[in-house]
Amino acid sequence: MSKVGVFHDVTGLFGGIGGLELGLGRAGHRATMFCECDAEAVSVLRSRFADVPVALDVRETDALLETISPTSDLLTAGFPCTDFSQAGTTKGFDGGRSSLIIDTLRLLERRRFENVLLENVPNWRQLHKGAYMRWVVEALEAMGYRWAYRTIDARAFGLPQRRLRLFLFATLTGDPREALFHGNEAPDDRAFALHEAAHGFYWTEGKTGIGWGESCVPTLKGGSALSIPSPPAILMGDGQVITPEIRDCERLQGFPAGWTDLPERNADVGGGPFKQRRRWLLAGNAVNVEVAHWLGERLSARVAVDLDAGTELNAGAAWPAAAWFDGSKRRSVPLGTWPVARTSRPLADFLRFPGAPLSLRATNGFYKRIMASSLRFKPGFVHAIGAHLSRMERNASDVAPRELLSDAA
Template sequence: MPQFDITAIFGGIGGLELGLHKAGHRTSLFCECDPEAVTVLRQQFPSIPVALDVRRTDELIERIARKSNLLTAGFPCTDLSQAGATRGFLGGRSSLIRETIELLRRRPFANVLIENVPNWRHLHGGEYLREVLSALEGLGYRWAYRTIDARAFGLPQRRLRIFLFATMKDDPRNVLFHGDIVPEDRAIPLNEAAHGFYWTEGTRGLGWGEDCVPTLKGGSAIGIPAPPAILMPTMEIVTPDLVDGERLQGFPSAWTEFEERDPVAGGGRFNRRRRWMLIGNAVNVEVSTWIGKRLRDRKVYSGDPGTVLSPGDSWPAVAWFDGKVRRRVDLGTWPVDRKRKPLADFLSKPGAPLSVRATAGFYKRIKASSLSRKPGFVEAVERHLRRMECQAGERKVKDLVLTKAA
C-alpha cells in the first residue's frame, strides 16, 4: 500500500490534500498565493510550510522534499469556467498551469494529479486540454482523466470536475477508472424536496438541481462570489449557511472561519463573500478521498481499453494515453453510489431568506427569459418576493413607530 509524499501547488484551502490525507498520504509543501487561503492552510495544516508564488520556480524547487513523488495542482478555473471570461490560457490565471509543466520539466515527479472544470475539454476546441496533455506526453507520462460528480459520494451538490492523473510508473487507469454506476435520475415535485438554483443567473441558465444544489463556485454572472439559492419544500427560498457550504464540499464545519488574514501574507479581514469564493474554488474532499484510496490500494483495471481518438476528435468525458495511443472510454461520472441525505435534511442551519433585492432581480430576469423551468417555480419565486416585501414594509412601520416614540 504505497503512501505518497505530496507537493501541492495551487493549494487553495487544502480540499484535495485533506482528502488524500484521509487516505493515508501526506503533504510536505503547499504553494498558494491567495492571502485568505494561505491563512486557512497555515491554521489547518500548521506543520506544513507554504510557498507563496508558483512562478518562482527556483525557490520552489529548493523547498520541495527529495522524497516527494506526487504533485497535485487544482489550478485556477477562472479563464476556463463558463461562469468566467472564458479567455483560456490567454487569461492571467488558468495559464498558470504552464508553471506546473515548467516545474515538471525541471523537477520530475513520478505522479501528477490535476483538477479543473469540465469546460477545460470544450473551450476553444479543447486546445487548452490538448496543450497540457501533449506536454505531459512529451515529458514521458502516461495519463488518464475522468469527469466525476460529487453527488456520487453522498453529497447533495451536483459538481462535475475533470480529474487528470499522470504517471511514469504505472497504468493511470488503475486510479480513476474503477466503478461505473448509473444513478437514478428523476424529476421531483417542488413540495417533495428542496431544489437548488442560482439566483445570480436567470438569463443564461439556472444551474437547477433536483434535491441538490448546483455547483458551488467562486464567482457568478453578476461578478461576485455567492451561494446558490434553495427552494425548500415549504416554498421558502433560502441561501445556505457558510457552514453548510463547507459541508457540501466535504470539509468539517468552520474550516474557513478565521477573523484575520495571516500577517505575513497580508492584512485585512475575511468576509462572507471571500469565504464563499474560497469554498466554491475548493476541490471536493470526498472525491479526493476516493482518489487517495485508489492511489493507496492500487487495483488493476481490466475493463474495455476504449476506442482510438483521432487527432481531430473532440475530447470525451473520459480518456487515457498508454504511452503510444490516446483512447476514449465509455465511463459515467459516478464511480460509486453512496447513500445521500435529501438536501433539506442535509442542511444543519436554517439558512437566510433570499433578500428582497436578490429575489426581485432574479424574478425580473427569469420572467423576461425563455429558459425552461419547472412548473410552479416562477410562481413560488413571486410568492417569496411578496412575503419578503411585506416583511420589509412591516419593519419600516415598526421602525417609524419606535423613532416617533423616542
C-alpha cells in the same frame, strides 16, 4: 484511513484551502508542501496544516525547488479555472489565471514527480476545440508520462451538490487508469415535486438558465472578483426560499463546518482581520474532499482495472468525457461521471444551519428575469418565487413604519 498500500508525499500547487490534500490525507497520503498566493487561503492552510510549509508564488520555480521535499512523489495542481469555466472568462491560456498551468509544467521539466494529479472544470477539454487540453497532455507525453482523465460528479459520493470536475492523473510508472477508471454507476436522476424535496438554483441567473438541482444544489461558485458571495438559493418543500449558511457550503464540499472560520490572516500575507465574506470564494473554489478521498484510496491501492483498452482517438478529435494515453496511443473510454453511487441525504435533511431568506432585492430581480425568459420551469416554480416575493414585500412594509416611529422617538 487505508491500512495497507502505497502512500505518497504530496506537493500541492494552487493549494486553495487544502481540499484535495485533506481528502488524500484521509486515505493515508501526506502533504509535504503547498503553494498558494491568496491571503485568506494561505491563512487557512497554515492553520489546518500547521506543520506543512506554504510557498506563495508558483512562478518562482527556483524557490519552489528549494522547498519541495526530496521524498515528494505526487504533484497536485487544482489550477485556477477562471479562464476555462463557462462561468468565467473562457480566455483559456490567454487569461491571466488558468495560464498558470504553464508554470506547473515548467516545474515538472526541472523536477520530475513520479505522479501528477491535475483538476479543473470539464470545459477544459472543450474550450477552443480542445486546444488547451491538447497542449497540456502533449507536454506530459513529451516528458514521458502516461495519463488518464475522467470527469467526476461530487454527487456520486453522497453529497447533495451537482459538481462536475475533470481529474487528470499522469504517471511515469504503471497504468494511469488504476487511479481513475474504477466504477461506473448510473447517476441518480430522480425528479421530485416541489413539495417533496428542496430544489437548488442560482438566483443570479434566470435568462438562459438557473442551474437547477433536484434535492441538491448546483455547483457552488466562488463568487465575484470583488469578494461578493454568490451562494445558490434553495426552494424548500414548504415554499420558503433561502440561501444556505457558509458552514453548510463547507460541508457540501466535504469539509468540517467552520474549516474557513479564522479570526485573523497570517502575518506574512498581510495580517489583520480575516475577511469573512471571502469564505464563500474559498469554499466555492475548493476541490471536493470526498472526491479527493476516493482518488486517494485508488492511488494507494492501484488495483488493475477490468476494462478493454478503449477506442483510439483520431488526431484532432474532440476530447471525450474520459480518455487515456498508453504510452503510444490516446484512447477514449465510455465511462460516466459516477464511479460510485453512495446514498445521499436529501438536501433538506443535509442542511444543518438556518439559511437566510433570499432578499427582497435578489428575489425581485430574479423574478423579473424569469418572467421575461423563454425558459420552461418546473410546474409551480414561478408561482413559488412570486409568493416569496410577496412575503418579502409584506415584511418590508411591516418593518418600515416601525423604523419611522423609532426615528421619530
